[in-house]
Amino acid sequence: MGIDMRNSEGYLDLTCYEALSNVSRTEKAASKAVFRPLVYICSPFSGDTEGNIKRAQDFCRFALEKGNIPLAPHLMFPQFMDDNNEKERDLAIFMDIILMGKCQEVWVLGDVISKGMSIEIEKAKKRRQPIRYFNKDFEEVDTL
Numbered sequence: 001m002g003i004d005m006r007n008s009e010g011y012l013d014l015t016c017y018e019a020l021s022n023v024s025r026t027e028k029a030a031s032k033a034v035f036r037p038l039v040y041i042c043s044p045f046s047g048d049t050e051g052n053i054k055r056a057q058d059f060c061r062f063a064l065e066k067g068n069i070p071l072a073p074h075l076m077f078p079q080f081m082d083d084n085n086e087k088e089r090d091l092a093i094f095m096d097i098i099l100m101g102k103c104q105e106v107w108v109l110g111d112v113i114s115k116g117m118s119i120e121i122e123k124a125k126k127r128r129q130p131i132r133y134f135n136k137d138f139e140e141v142d143t144l
Helices: 014-031 049-066 072-080 088-099 115-127
Strands: 037-041 067-069 104-111 131-134
Touching: 014 088, 014 131, 037 049, 037 088, 049 072, 049 104, 072 088, 088 115, 104 115, 115 131
Parallel strands: 037 067, 037 104, 104 131
Antiparallel strands: none
């Protein structure tokens, strides 16, 4: 059943027809949008910072390719906060925890759990957020 070019009185009404056609096209486009869950990326930052950033970026890409929206605040906050400043690091972890609460799952990467990661994992457990663990090759494992 298409959209009629005539109004309820039978007169040609192209303005109404065009408006209803636009609404129909918009609804069809919106219905094709696929749900992508927001997942929190929990991986090391300090230590081998350069290597850890690269692995976190690759892990984000992996999560994206699996149909998720990755959220890795530890890649964003160090761009304007000092990880070596204890007050700023504590604030960054606080903000991480807030953002993690918006996520459907927490994805943990790697064989080593850093201090910051352990804080995030414990908070996720207390919140009963689903936690998934992945080794350095992005293979899911029971726990690290």
